[in-house]
Amino acid sequence: MVAQAVPPVLTTTDPTYQTALRQYDRAVAYLPNLPSGVVEFLKWPRRELTVHFPARMENGEVKIFTGYRVHHNTVLGPSKGGIRYSAHVNLDEVRALAMWMTWKCALVNLPYGGAKGGVVVDPHQHTQSELEAITRRFTSEIILLIGPKIDIPAPDMGTNAQTMAWIMDTYSMTVGYSVPAVVTGKPLNIGGSLGREEATGRGVIVCMLEALRQKDITKSPPDISVVIQGFGNVGSHAARRAHELGFKVIAVSDASGGYYNSKGLNIPEMYAYARQHRTLADYRGEAEPITNAELLELPCDVLIPAALEGQLTGENAPRVKAKLIVEGANGPTTPEADDIFDDRDILVVPDILANAGGVTVSYFEWVQGLQEYFWDEDEVYRRLERILVRAYDEVVNTAERYNVNMRTAANITAINRVAQAMITRGFYP
Numbered sequence: 001m002v003a004q005a006v007p008p009v010l011t012t013t014d015p016t017y018q019t020a021l022r023q024y025d026r027a028v029a030y031l032p033n034l035p036s037g038v039v040e041f042l043k044w045p046r047r048e049l050t051v052h053f054p055a056r057m058e059n060g061e062v063k064i065f066t067g068y069r070v071h072h073n074t075v076l077g078p079s080k081g082g083i084r085y086s087a088h089v090n091l092d093e094v095r096a097l098a099m100w101m102t103w104k105c106a107l108v109n110l111p112y113g114g115a116k117g118g119v120v121v122d123p124h125q126h127t128q129s130e131l132e133a134i135t136r137r138f139t140s141e142i143i144l145l146i147g148p149k150i151d152i153p154a155p156d157m158g159t160n161a162q163t164m165a166w167i168m169d170t171y172s173m174t175v176g177y178s179v180p181a182v183v184t185g186k187p188l189n190i191g192g193s194l195g196r197e198e199a200t201g202r203g204v205i206v207c208m209l210e211a212l213r214q215k216d217i218t219k220s221p222p223d224i225s226v227v228i229q230g231f232g233n234v235g236s237h238a239a240r241r242a243h244e245l246g247f248k249v250i251a252v253s254d255a256s257g258g259y260y261n262s263k264g265l266n267i268p269e270m271y272a273y274a275r276q277h278r279t280l281a282d283y284r285g286e287a288e289p290i291t292n293a294e295l296l297e298l299p300c301d302v303l304i305p306a307a308l309e310g311q312l313t314g315e316n317a318p319r320v321k322a323k324l325i326v327e328g329a330n331g332p333t334t335p336e337a338d339d340i341f342d343d344r345d346i347l348v349v350p351d352i353l354a355n356a357g358g359v360t361v362s363y364f365e366w367v368q369g370l371q372e373y374f375w376d377e378d379e380v381y382r383r384l385e386r387i388l389v390r391a392y393d394e395v396v397n398t399a400e401r402y403n404v405n406m407r408t409a410a411n412i413t414a415i416n417r418v419a420q421a422m423i424t425r426g427f428y429p
């Protein structure tokens with residue numbers, strides 16, 4: 001007798017991946033006409049690679065590191081997604097982040113699938129030359145999965161433009177010619193795009209402006225208070241843009257803790273400080289210290305979580321006082337917290353919409369690189385805003401049509417788009 005194939009079952013104990021899968025289940029419940037095989041397939045990562053590799057430290061010691069690259073889906077085009085350096089990164093977290101990239105790219109109509117990568121390393125514990133050694137070796141370990149037409153990495157938590165330069169150089173040296181389009185988020189002098197560094201934070205503020213209109217908050221910007229968790233790439237640029245537009249940024253935080261001033265913080269000074277010291281620790285400007293937990297519960301108009309996953313939970317969501325939440329980070333809100341925010345009429349602009357500015361300008365960078373024709377900053381920002389506002393309106397319309405919140409609406413839109421493309425392409429062989 002031939003043994004029956006048992007379909008694999010996707011289970012996880014990782015809270016971030018659990019969140020991604022539950023969000024998926026919630027959205028596909030509104031798409032009953034999709035074939036069940038397609039619904040099942042889109043849950044799974046298409047391919048994933050785990051690597052263990054050595055790198056030499058400055059003191060001569062050789063250390064072993066673990067890294068991952070996951071392609072969640074490639075139906076709409078080459079896969080796209082950041083590389084994260086964090087002591088806590090694990091395969092399930094990368095799977096979740098790769099899945100969110102698929103939906104994010106589809107939502108803003110980019111011709112990309114979703115991917116993500118990570119290395120288990122705390123970048124603050126290493127010198128630049130050690131980070132370079134780790135990055136170059138990691139690149140060569142995952143080189144079979146990346147390429148300008150295959151999978152294009154970008155910065156994420158713990159990585160930056162310099163990391164992308166090392167990846168681009170390692171890839172280029174391997175193939176024997178320069179391939180700037182293998183990564184995005186590169187420095188400008190090797191083919192980066194104007195506006196890429198600021199793009200995610202700026203896009204968050206584009207979405208915040210739309211959300212303020214949607215919530216009918218008509219106060220003038222100086223009377224609108226904004227609280228931001230995280231002061232890295234996303235948080236600091238969101239803070240700068242909000243400050244530039246006249247909003248009152250009353251609290252920001254990073255891993256060193258929170259900084260609060262009810263009259264508004266001096267964001268340009270804090271940005272300069274953080275750039276110089278790589279942290280806000282010991283910042284002595286006009287601000288009182290608060291904890292990250294307190295920051296999330298401050299009375300304010302807008303809360304922008306822009307650091308880690310799983311920050312707004314069933315436990316603290318009842319105490320959140322913001323009128324609207326714009327997700328700069330990926331996965332900062334658990335499904336339990338989403339339900340509480342729905343009940344409390346707190347509008348949540350979901351990550352795959354609110355932080356899509358980064359991948360959108362990454363796409364612009366890739367297009368400019370392939371065409372070897374570069375745009376000015378105004379052009380980048382104009383196109384970015386048009387794409388985000390269009391996606392925002394589409395999510396609002398879907399939310400009204402299905403009577404769901406913005407997250408489920410965004411996921412319905414994105415998942416359906418990928419599913420329909422898959423059905424149109426057919427099933428090989």
Ligand code: NAD
Binds near residue numbers: 159233235328329
């Ligand atoms: P980053 O490494 O530049 O900054 C992360 C920030 O979070 C730092 O200020 C760090 O100190 C802070 N932080 C760490 N632990 C914290 C804690 N416990 N409490 C408060 N703050 C803490 O990373 P980033 O690129 O700004 O990414 C932040 C989030 O945005 C991540 O979820 C990432 O996936 C997401 N994201 C980033 C981009 C991008 O273009 N960089 C695009 C889309 C989404």
